[in-house]
Amino acid sequence: MAAPIDDFEPRVVLPGDSLTGYISGGGELHNQIILGPGLRQDEANICSTKAGILRRKKPHTFWIDCHQKRYVPAKGDKVLGIVTQRAGDIFRVDIGGQSNATLSYLAFEGATKRNRPNVQVGDVLYAKLLVANRDMEPELVCIDSTGRSQGLGVVGADGFMFQCSLGLVRRLLSKDCPIMKLLNENIPYEIALGMNGRIWVRAKSIRTTIAVVNALANCEFITDEEIQIMMRRLVNGLAGF
Template sequence: MGKSKSNNKVGQSPSPTPPKDELPLVVVLPGDDVTDRILPPSSDSSTTTTTTTKKPKLGVGLSYNPTTHRIQATLAGKLRQHRNNKAFFVQQNTKRYVPALEDRVVVVVEDRIGSDGVGGDLYRVNMGGPHPALMSSLAFEGASKRNKPQFAPGTLLYARVATLYRNGMMDPVLSCQNGPHDLGIAPKDWMTNEGTYGELKGGTMARVSLGLARELLRPSTNVVLDELAQPQYKLAFELAVGVNGFVWVHSTRPEYTILIHNAIRNSEVLTPPQVRAMVQSLVFTVQKQIQQNADREEDV
């Protein structure tokens, strides 16, 4: 997760314990009562009897009954809470990606479709959703009419969903400039390739399930990324994860890139101890093969 693509530098192992404000893993089914997990318990006091009940912030998959003040799940999935607006929601492992505002996504440039009307080039990109998205070459930090990036079809970009039209009449608009959720992150000129967003050079991209992609974006509780970042493996790599299910990996050797992609895919159906054992086995096998190939070349 280097180059600030996913908030975790290579060589820094994310903490295996979740932050204090993070919900423990809870799987819910339609009809489950989740009130006690969302609303704080009421405290009785001998001096005051306040009975005000404030409706919590609820997102998709949750229903609030104002009469009983109970909250029920309407979808099957994992109970989550947004870090930004603190709203609770049920996270599903759906097959089709539906864009949401400020989503961070990995996209593929399809072609240049003309001018954006203000001096930049307009590109159509594939984000794995029901419709393509649009991006201007001026939507990059430090870009201008004279100094703007140019992309060939097949170029990979890490971007955010800047504009979304709910009526579906227009395609989403992406940006590689810092957004409202990137406060505190210093913008870097697009030519430095050191910003949060921008072109993903080298490496390979693979698709994973949307549920796995969201888990990878929670480094504080993700076991596979924690294990891959262990210093004893000496795996120097960069990783960019999009909530649209596109994962880009760039490492020092092609064998390590394949190893990381395989480890990420395998981790979806394994327990944490199994994930760590799986990563250890993959690293041992790949590094042993690399050493054997090097020995053969020396003999020749």
């Protein structure tokens, strides 16, 4: 029997599990749901392709939350990439996928043929995936639909970028993430979260930057209570107590 959509609860699933009735609530929302990573639709059947926890974001977005480091590009994802090559009018950017992404020099705020962006090989970019499918190279942009950067572009060279699991990034992006709330309340810093499992951090000093990076990396496998204890020690340590 199908579970009503309003009674949804996270559940553990395995590859190949049929989730059609559980996700669509008996079919009344079958044409409105959005399937995220780990879910696949074959005609009328929805099944899981990964082992993990089935999650839901209201109203009708579903995905499988699992410990995964391999990134599969998806349209609309904001990612952190490293410029590896400059070829004519495009840059090639490593985003951790199976192939490098391309980025036009015109895909920056205010860029024209005469006013080209100052992007060098080795720079770290925060960009959005405009095109992402298995038959084409991923394509990035550093502007939104109105032509504004909205925080996208080359991030500061004095920050620090590290690799983590995709599940940790999704946890940090959630509204009720305790570590992000505590960091925002106690430490001034800048952060860019890439859906490809990369996080860039910059604080007022190298010492503080390393402390924030360690706190973020350690919070993946500890409870909310342990996060609070860790943050108290971190804040006291930075204050010299």
